[in-house]
Amino acid sequence: MPLPAHDHDYFLELQTNTGWGRVLARFLAWCLPETPARVLDVGTGPGLAPVLAAQQGYTAVGADNDAVMLAQSLHPAVALAEGARLPFPAGAFDLALASNVLYLLPDPLPVLREMARVTAPGGRVAVLNPSEHMSVAAATALADERGLSGLARETLLNLAARAEASYRWDAEALADLFARAGLQMTATRTTMGPGLIRWGLAVAP
Numbered sequence: 001m002p003l004p005a006h007d008h009d010y011f012l013e014l015q016t017n018t019g020w021g022r023v024l025a026r027f028l029a030w031c032l033p034e035t036p037a038r039v040l041d042v043g044t045g046p047g048l049a050p051v052l053a054a055q056q057g058y059t060a061v062g063a064d065n066d067a068v069m070l071a072q073s074l075h076p077a078v079a080l081a082e083g084a085r086l087p088f089p090a091g092a093f094d095l096a097l098a099s100n101v102l103y104l105l106p107d108p109l110p111v112l113r114e115m116a117r118v119t120a121p122g123g124r125v126a127v128l129n130p131s132e133h134m135s136v137a138a139a140t141a142l143a144d145e146r147g148l149s150g151l152a153r154e155t156l157l158n159l160a161a162r163a164e165a166s167y168r169w170d171a172e173a174l175a176d177l178f179a180r181a182g183l184q185m186t187a188t189r190t191t192m193g194p195g196l197i198r199w200g201l202a203v204a205p
C-alpha cells in the first residue's frame with residue numbers, strides 16, 4: 001500500500017492544531033541546553049520547533065529540503081538545504097536536532113554525520129523517532145484508548161505505517177547509530193503511551 005504524501009498544510013495543521021505541537025515542545029524542553037545557545041532544527045517542516053526555541057531566547061534556525069514547506073514557514077530564519085549537506089560551518093550550533101526525520105530516510109547516517117559536523121565540540125545532537133514499540137497495532141490501540149479522531153488519529157497511524165516500513169530504533173540500535181556518526185549517546189527515553197516514540201541525545205566530540 002503506498003504511503004500518503006504530505007504537504008505544508010498537513011504539517012502546519014499537525015504542528016499547530018494537534019497534540020504533536022506539545023510532543024515537540026516536550027522534546028525541546030528535554031534536549032535544549034542553557035541559553036544563550038544556537039539551535040538548528042533539521043527537517044523543520046513548517047518551523048514550529050525553531051519558533052518555540054526562539055520564544056525561549058535561543059538563536060534558532062530551521063533547515064528543510066522542501067522549498068514549498070519553507071516558503072510558508074512559521075519561523076523567519078530558515079535554510080533550504082539537504083540534511084546531508086548543511087550550509088553551515090563546522091561547530092556553528094550548540095544543539096542540532098531532528099524530529100521525525102531520520103527514520104524516514106533510506107540511510108539516516110549521512111544526515112546524522114552532518115548534524116554532528118555543524119555541532120560545536122561538547123554541543124548536543126538530539127533526535128526524535130519511532131521506538132521499537134511503534135506499530136500500527138500499538139498506535140491503533142493508543143488512538144482508541146485516547147479517543148483520537150480526525151487528523152490526530154490519521155497522523156499517528158500514518159507515522160506507525162511509515163515506521164513499520166522504515167526504522168524503529170531501540171536504545172542499543174540508536175546508540176550504535178550515534179556511534180557510527182562519531183557521537184556518544186548520553187541519554188535516551190521513550191514517550192507517548194506505551195513508549196511509541198524514542199528521544200535520543202548525544203554529545204559532539
Ligand SMILES: C[S@@+](CC[C@H](N)C(=O)[O-])C[C@H]1O[C@@H](n2cnc3c(N)ncnc32)[C@H](O)[C@@H]1O
Pocket residue numbers: 011015024042043044045046063064065066069081082083084098099100101104105111
Ligand atoms: C515528518 S516531517 C517532520 C517535521 C517536523 N520536524 C516535526 O517533527 O513536526 C519531515 C520533514 O523533513 C523534511 N526532510 C525529509 N528529508 C529531508 C532531508 N534529506 N533533508 C532535509 N529535510 C528533509 C521534509 O521535507 C519534512 O518537512
